[in-house]
Amino acid sequence: MRRKYSHSQLDKEKGVPKYICPACHQMGLLLEASDKSVEGCQQICRVCGFHYLPLTPGYSFPFSDAEKKWGAAWKECGAEVLFDKTKEERVNYFTKLNYAFLGQTLYIPTDEEIENRTFDVELLFSQRGYSHNSDSSRRITVRCEDGKSWEFPYETNTLFALDDPMKYFTIAEEKERGVLCLAVSEYLSKLSSGRKMFRGFDPGIFPEAYGGVYLLDEELVLVGLDKKEYSFDVVC
Numbered sequence: 001m002r003r004k005y006s007h008s009q010l011d012k013e014k015g016v017p018k019y020i021c022p023a024c025h026q027m028g029l030l031l032e033a034s035d036k037s038v039e040g041c042q043q044i045c046r047v048c049g050f051h052y053l054p055l056t057p058g059y060s061f062p063f064s065d066a067e068k069k070w071g072a073a074w075k076e077c078g079a080e081v082l083f084d085k086t087k088e089e090r091v092n093y094f095t096k097l098n099y100a101f102l103g104q105t106l107y108i109p110t111d112e113e114i115e116n117r118t119f120d121v122e123l124l125f126s127q128r129g130y131s132h133n134s135d136s137s138r139r140i141t142v143r144c145e146d147g148k149s150w151e152f153p154y155e156t157n158t159l160f161a162l163d164d165p166m167k168y169f170t171i172a173e174e175k176e177r178g179v180l181c182l183a184v185s186e187y188l189s190k191l192s193s194g195r196k197m198f199r200g201f202d203p204g205i206f207p208e209a210y211g212g213v214y215l216l217d218e219e220l221v222l223v224g225l226d227k228k229e230y231s232f233d234v235v236c
Helices: 039-042 065-076 088-100 111-116 119-124
Strands: 028-031 136-143 149-155 168-174 180-182 214-215 220-223 228-234
Touching: 065 088, 119 168, 214 220
Parallel strands: none
Antiparallel strands: 136 149, 136 228, 168 180, 180 214, 220 228
16 A cells, blocks of 8 residues: 655745746746755655755755656646645655556556565665575574464575464665665564654655564564464574
């Protein structure tokens, strides 16, 4: 399920656009695109929704690429005027634009791929800097408080499931920082607490293909929707 982008400027109606947007080339900006003030950096184009500072933490485009890609996304989505819409329609269209924009550079699974768990796990994680690694000397173990247990080969960027296809998870490894994390489905995340790696969201991974991503530097206990505890660990 796509999380909506509720940009703070989407509900501001005051002001008449006076400047040309570098993405759609329409008069849609209140301030010049080169304005680096707080107000200038937060503004979005009233016509196409272009926002030249990234909305996703840790993710950036060179400015020259961003304007071209956003303009292409806007045309792909029908080239509709954003502020001709109601607030709810505006948020929905802005979300659609963002996914079209990000999709030009990132692989973002479709809703159907996520529902059927047919998304490209390797690509989804490798494009974020998580390397594919296997180690025959290590195993992934999972124990449920009801006595059930599972053991899997240690392999990153791979989809594993327990006794229910909705109880799926992936181990991801970022070698440069020595970070090991556990991405789990919503079934295993919704009722869980723990040290989440992503508090906001990362398009494609969290909260879409996975319900949560947790640090796995020691045994991790999560609670499933069945209200049972599941313990995850990597052992030698």
